[in-house]
Amino acid sequence: MTEKTALTPTTHTTPPARFSHGVRRGNVLQVAGQVGFLPAEDGRPPTPAGPTLREQILQTLANVEAILREGGATWDDAMMIRVYLTDVDHFAEMNDLYNAYFEEQGLTQPPAARTTVYVGLPPGLLVEIDALAVLG
Amino acid sequence: MTEKTALTPTTHTTPPARFSHGVRRGNVLQVAGQVGFLPAEDGRPPTPAGPTLREQILQTLANVEAILREGGATWDDAMMIRVYLTDVDHFAEMNDLYNAYFEEQGLTQPPAARTTVYVGLPPGLLVEIDALAVLG
Amino acid sequence: MTEKTALTPTTHTTPPARFSHGVRRGNVLQVAGQVGFLPAEDGRPPTPAGPTLREQILQTLANVEAILREGGATWDDAMMIRVYLTDVDHFAEMNDLYNAYFEEQGLTQPPAARTTVYVGLPPGLLVEIDALAVLG
Numbered sequence: 001m002t003e004k005t006a007l008t009p010t011t012h013t014t015p016p017a018r019f020s021h022g023v024r025r026g027n028v029l030q031v032a033g034q035v036g037f038l039p040a041e042d043g044r045p046p047t048p049a050g051p052t053l054r055e056q057i058l059q060t061l062a063n064v065e066a067i068l069r070e071g072g073a074t075w076d077d078a079m080m081i082r083v084y085l086t087d088v089d090h091f092a093e094m095n096d097l098y099n100a101y102f103e104e105q106g107l108t109q110p111p112a113a114r115t116t117v118y119v120g121l122p123p124g125l126l127v128e129i130d131a132l133a134v135l136g
Numbered sequence: 137m138t139e140k141t142a143l144t145p146t147t148h149t150t151p152p153a154r155f156s157h158g159v160r161r162g163n164v165l166q167v168a169g170q171v172g173f174l175p176a177e178d179g180r181p182p183t184p185a186g187p188t189l190r191e192q193i194l195q196t197l198a199n200v201e202a203i204l205r206e207g208g209a210t211w212d213d214a215m216m217i218r219v220y221l222t223d224v225d226h227f228a229e230m231n232d233l234y235n236a237y238f239e240e241q242g243l244t245q246p247p248a249a250r251t252t253v254y255v256g257l258p259p260g261l262l263v264e265i266d267a268l269a270v271l272g
Numbered sequence: 273m274t275e276k277t278a279l280t281p282t283t284h285t286t287p288p289a290r291f292s293h294g295v296r297r298g299n300v301l302q303v304a305g306q307v308g309f310l311p312a313e314d315g316r317p318p319t320p321a322g323p324t325l326r327e328q329i330l331q332t333l334a335n336v337e338a339i340l341r342e343g344g345a346t347w348d349d350a351m352m353i354r355v356y357l358t359d360v361d362h363f364a365e366m367n368d369l370y371n372a373y374f375e376e377q378g379l380t381q382p383p384a385a386r387t388t389v390y391v392g393l394p395p396g397l398l399v400e401i402d403a404l405a406v407l408g
Contacts, residue, residue, distance in 0.1 A: 137408040138408040139381070139408070140381040140382055140406075140408065141382065142382030142383075151386075153367040153370050153371050153386070154370060154374045154375070154383045155353070155370075155383050155385060155386035156382050156383050156385050159351050159352075159383075159385050161351065161406045161408060162299075162406065164406050166384075166385045168352075169385075169388065218387070220387075255389040255391050256360055256389070256390030256391070257360070257389065257390065264389065266352075268352070
């Protein structure tokens, strides 16, 4: 049997339930929905990077990337990125931040596909992102 | 060609459209969005297990599991579980039920990744869950 | 390394950000969230096929299919179709259109699994659809 491996970067807070931040089996890697929580600190509850869309998106992308790396992958392996926003008016700014972030990543493969929809999230959270990767 | 197989547990009501409750091709298994409908009975329309979150989540998880099993998989093969709730206030109770359910499953592999978002669902339904599995 | 290929049908408008309309790596193909935009024309901004659910769903399915074909796949390879609607009252009509569309496709494999949820979308858009395919 091919093992399924849990991906738990040391920077991440403990999941609030029995799920993994990421799992990898064979060449498939799935990242759980990430939000803009800062790296975990002992004794501090999960804390968003800040109240702004900018702060939360950049932290969320960093949190997704940490899980990809923990599984031996990079953004170049990402096939699908799902972006959940709470407000349609955030679309343009999210795209600007998204584009700037990925320009800095120096991808050598085409960017992942993406779906963006507008949903409810817990109070204080403006964005959630998950990702599916297939390692090459 | 590798066949794509439809997964249709005998307990399930007929899908309301041309989709499969689950499909498997090779080692990839996808479970369609399940809700808390009771096992199908002739002449009875699809009927939720009850009005409470508890009843619906436990039935929904059972419905997902039936499809996994129909395809030769178990929860140990689940890579991603998507939980759609209608109310942010249901998050804590969902987590309690989710944790208790999976503790009873006796998993030998790490739990799946998960994303939870809050959306609209048809009247009377409080939760919908789908899952992606990769068999080991 | 297995290359990741971007799938960009000539009919499609440029994505509004650094994502691909579709990507394929090995036998996995992911289609990004598609909406009911007409085929791209120089100098015209992205334009929905019309204001009705019928027009938008048929165009959206055509847009998804164009990406599948660009990647050497067909609907027979689709494992999961995610349908995002904005209004629960659209479910029955969406199913009618969905069924009629897929009857015409002459599938030789079982239909894909599906999840339908109700979310917010940008003004004027009634539906968004994405798809995961595994080539046989």
